[in-house]
Amino acid sequence: MNNLVERFRPLFYPRGIVITGVSAHPGKFGFASLHNLLCHGYEGEIFPVNRDGAEVLDRPTCRDVAEIPSGRADLAFLCTPAVANIENLLACARIGVRAAFVVSGGYSEAGEEGAAAERELVKVARDLGILLAGPNGQGLVSTAVKMCAQIVPPYPPPGRISAVSQSGNILSSYMNYGQLTGIGFSKGVSAGNGASLGLGDYIEYFAEDPDTAVGLAYLEGLRDGRDFVQRAMACTRRKPLVLLKGGVTSRGQKAASSHTGSLASNDRIFSGICRQAGIARAETVEEAYEVAATFATQPLPRGNRVVILTAAGGWGVLCADACVRAGLDLIALPEDLRARIDAVLPARWSRNNPVDMAGGETRETIPELLDCIAAHEGVDAVIYLGLGIQAAQAHVMKSSPYYPGHGLDRIADFHERQDRRYAEAATAASARHAKPVLCATELVYTDRAYGNSAPLAVAESGRLCYPSAHRAVNALAHLCAYAAYRRARENE
Amino acid sequence: MSRTLSEYDSKQLLREYGVATVSEHLAADADAAVARATRIGFPAVLKLCGAAIAHKTERDLVRLGLADAAAVRAAATELLARRRPEDGDAQLLVQAMVRGRRELIVGLVRDAQFGPCVMLGMGGILAEAMRDVVFRMAPLTLQDAREMLAEIKAAHLLDAFRGEPAVDRDALANILVAVGRIGVERETVASLDINPLIVAGATAIAVDALVEIADA
CATH class of the missing domain: 3.30.1490.20 (ATP-grasp fold, A domain)
Structure with missing residues (x-):
C-alpha cells in the first residue's frame, strides 16, 4: 500500500471520530460539527466529548477522552480552546487516534503567543505520530465515508474533485457550486493555518489518492515556493490541478536595480510557474470550480481541434470568436464530415464550422450529428449550443391557458423528451469516442423556476452544463492546455 | 551588499555557460x-x-x-x-557591430518565494513599456524554455520577419536553460540581464549583459 495514502487514511477515512468541545449550545462550533456529522450520515462511530457529560442532540457524551474505548477512533476533531488541545492530543493518542483536525483558533493568526502555542502543537503531534490538520480551520469532508466534519454547512455530492483551501469560505464556495451543479467532491479540506500539513502536502496526497481525479486549490501564501512547485508537479504528472491564487496584486513590485527585476512582478512569475508546472490557473472562484468539474467529468482531448454544433447563428458566431481568442483550433470542416452532415440536414445549414443547423433539425438529427462529429478523427472536442429551446417552448405551452388542449400536452411532452435526449446524446457521444463534448445554455438557470429538461439531463448524465458558450470554451481551453502539457512531457 | 561585474566579465560568465556573445x-x-x-x-x-x-x-x-x-x-x-x-x-x-531588427531581453532574478527565475521578453526601447515578458523557475527543461518562446505576445516576431530568417529556437531556448543553470549553480549571482540579446540572422547573440553579485 502506498505510504502517502496510508498516512492520510485516518484523516479522510476514519473508522471513528472524537469531537472535543462538544456543546449543547446550537451556536457553538462543537455543536455544529457534531450536528453536521450526524445529519450527513457519517458511516463510522462518533465520540462526542463534553465537559459536563451532557446529552447533546439526543446522544450521550463522554466527559473525558480517556473514557472512549481504545482503537475505535482514528480522527480527533478538536473544537476545544487552544489551551486544552495539548492535553486532548495526548489523551487521543492513548486511545489510538492517528490524525487530528484542529478547528480552534488562537494560534499563529493571533500573534506571537499563539504562534508559540502552534509550534508546541506541531511538536506534540509529531512526537505522538499524529497527522495534524489546521489549526484554525473550518473542517473537512470526505464523501466516501459520508463525513461532513465541518463547522459550516456545505456538504457536496460525491464526486472525484478533491479540494484544499487556505480560506475556509472559498472551500465552502467550491462545495456550494458542487451542490448547485451536481458535480461533486471526493474530499474537501480547509488547511487553516497549515501549521503542519500545508497545501503542498494535501496536493501531493490527492495525486496518489485513487478516489481523486482532479485537485482544486485556493492559495494565498506559501512558506516554501519551490517545495510547493515540486509537489504540484508531482500531481500534474498524474492528474490535473486547478489553482486559484488570492493576493497576487497586494505586495506590489520589489524595488530592483536590474531590468529583469523591475519586470518581475509576483503575478508574472507565479503565472509562468503555473504554466511550467502544468497547473490550470483560474482567476475566479466559479472559473476554478468549473474547470475542475470539467476535468472531473470530461475526457482529456488529444488536440485542440474544435467543432461547434449550434441550433442557431448568433450563439455559434460568439462561440467561434471565443474559441479563436482562447487559441483553440476552429477547424474547417473536413470534406467527408461535411458530406455526412449534408446527408442529415437540409441544404440551408451553414456548411462550415460552426455547424449551424439553421432550424433544419428533425427528430433524430441532433443525436446523429453529435455522434458523427465526435467520431471524426480530425475533431478533438465538440461544443454544443442551443439545447433546451424545445423544453423552454414546452414550459410556455404548459403554462398557457390553452394547455392541455389543442395537442399542446403531446407536443410539450415531445419537446421535453427531445431536449433530454440531446443532452444524453452529448454525454453518450463523448463517452463513446473519448472526447470532450461540452453543452452550454443559459437555460441552466431555469432550475429555480421550472427546471428545463435539457440542463437537468446534462446534470443527470454526470456532466456540467455551462451557463454560456464562453465558459464552456474557457473550460475546454484549460483541458487542451493541460493535455498539451502532458503530451509535451510524455517522454521525460 | 551587492556589486556588478563589468560588461566584459558578465559576458565571460555567459560564455562559460555556452551563451553566444558578441x-x-x-x-x-x-x-x-x-x-x-x-x-x-x-x-x-x-x-x-x-x-x-x-x-x-x-x-x-x-x-x-x-x-x-x-x-x-x-x-x-x-x-x-x-x-x-x-x-x-x-x-x-x-x-x-551586431545587426538585427529583433531585440530580446533575457534575465535572471531571485524571487523570495521561488528562488532563481528566468525571464524572456521583447527588448528594445519599448521593453519596459510593453512588459511583454514571461518567467519560469530555474532549472528549466528545454521544453520549458521552448514554451516560453511561444508564450510571449510577440512570439510571431521569432518567425521569419521582414526578410530576416526565423530565429533558431532551440539555440535561443538553450540560452534560457543556460541562464537557469547559472541561477542554480552560481548562488552569488543575484541577478543577470542580457539586454539586448540581438537576433542576427537566425542567431540570438548576447550583446550587452550585466551580472549583479551578492557578496556574502
Whole structure:
C-alpha cells in the first residue's frame, strides 16, 4: 500500500471520530460539527466529548477522552480552546487516534503567543505520530465515508474533485457550486493555518489518492515556493490541478536595480510557474470550480481541434470568436464530415464550422450529428449550443391557458423528451469516442423556476452544463492546455 | 551588499555557460583598441567598460558604427577622457557591430518565494513599456524554455520577419536553460540581464549583459 495514502487514511477515512468541545449550545462550533456529522450520515462511530457529560442532540457524551474505548477512533476533531488541545492530543493518542483536525483558533493568526502555542502543537503531534490538520480551520469532508466534519454547512455530492483551501469560505464556495451543479467532491479540506500539513502536502496526497481525479486549490501564501512547485508537479504528472491564487496584486513590485527585476512582478512569475508546472490557473472562484468539474467529468482531448454544433447563428458566431481568442483550433470542416452532415440536414445549414443547423433539425438529427462529429478523427472536442429551446417552448405551452388542449400536452411532452435526449446524446457521444463534448445554455438557470429538461439531463448524465458558450470554451481551453502539457512531457 | 561585474566579465560568465556573445576584446588604450577593431572588422563598437560602470548609455559611454581606424581612435580618446575616478580600472571594450531588427531581453532574478527565475521578453526601447515578458523557475527543461518562446505576445516576431530568417529556437531556448543553470549553480549571482540579446540572422547573440553579485 502506498505510504502517502496510508498516512492520510485516518484523516479522510476514519473508522471513528472524537469531537472535543462538544456543546449543547446550537451556536457553538462543537455543536455544529457534531450536528453536521450526524445529519450527513457519517458511516463510522462518533465520540462526542463534553465537559459536563451532557446529552447533546439526543446522544450521550463522554466527559473525558480517556473514557472512549481504545482503537475505535482514528480522527480527533478538536473544537476545544487552544489551551486544552495539548492535553486532548495526548489523551487521543492513548486511545489510538492517528490524525487530528484542529478547528480552534488562537494560534499563529493571533500573534506571537499563539504562534508559540502552534509550534508546541506541531511538536506534540509529531512526537505522538499524529497527522495534524489546521489549526484554525473550518473542517473537512470526505464523501466516501459520508463525513461532513465541518463547522459550516456545505456538504457536496460525491464526486472525484478533491479540494484544499487556505480560506475556509472559498472551500465552502467550491462545495456550494458542487451542490448547485451536481458535480461533486471526493474530499474537501480547509488547511487553516497549515501549521503542519500545508497545501503542498494535501496536493501531493490527492495525486496518489485513487478516489481523486482532479485537485482544486485556493492559495494565498506559501512558506516554501519551490517545495510547493515540486509537489504540484508531482500531481500534474498524474492528474490535473486547478489553482486559484488570492493576493497576487497586494505586495506590489520589489524595488530592483536590474531590468529583469523591475519586470518581475509576483503575478508574472507565479503565472509562468503555473504554466511550467502544468497547473490550470483560474482567476475566479466559479472559473476554478468549473474547470475542475470539467476535468472531473470530461475526457482529456488529444488536440485542440474544435467543432461547434449550434441550433442557431448568433450563439455559434460568439462561440467561434471565443474559441479563436482562447487559441483553440476552429477547424474547417473536413470534406467527408461535411458530406455526412449534408446527408442529415437540409441544404440551408451553414456548411462550415460552426455547424449551424439553421432550424433544419428533425427528430433524430441532433443525436446523429453529435455522434458523427465526435467520431471524426480530425475533431478533438465538440461544443454544443442551443439545447433546451424545445423544453423552454414546452414550459410556455404548459403554462398557457390553452394547455392541455389543442395537442399542446403531446407536443410539450415531445419537446421535453427531445431536449433530454440531446443532452444524453452529448454525454453518450463523448463517452463513446473519448472526447470532450461540452453543452452550454443559459437555460441552466431555469432550475429555480421550472427546471428545463435539457440542463437537468446534462446534470443527470454526470456532466456540467455551462451557463454560456464562453465558459464552456474557457473550460475546454484549460483541458487542451493541460493535455498539451502532458503530451509535451510524455517522454521525460 | 551587492556589486556588478563589468560588461566584459558578465559576458565571460555567459560564455562559460555556452551563451553566444558578441565577439569582443578589452583594450587599455587607443592604439590597442584600433588594433583590435582592425582584426574584428568594421564597423566596430567601442564602450568604456569597468565593474563600477553599470549604466553606460546614461553616461554616454557607447560609440556605435565606427567605420574605420580613425573613427575608433577618435572614439577611444573621447571615451578615455570621460573616465571618472570612481570608475576604477575602466578599460575600452572593442566589439563587433551586431545587426538585427529583433531585440530580446533575457534575465535572471531571485524571487523570495521561488528562488532563481528566468525571464524572456521583447527588448528594445519599448521593453519596459510593453512588459511583454514571461518567467519560469530555474532549472528549466528545454521544453520549458521552448514554451516560453511561444508564450510571449510577440512570439510571431521569432518567425521569419521582414526578410530576416526565423530565429533558431532551440539555440535561443538553450540560452534560457543556460541562464537557469547559472541561477542554480552560481548562488552569488543575484541577478543577470542580457539586454539586448540581438537576433542576427537566425542567431540570438548576447550583446550587452550585466551580472549583479551578492557578496556574502
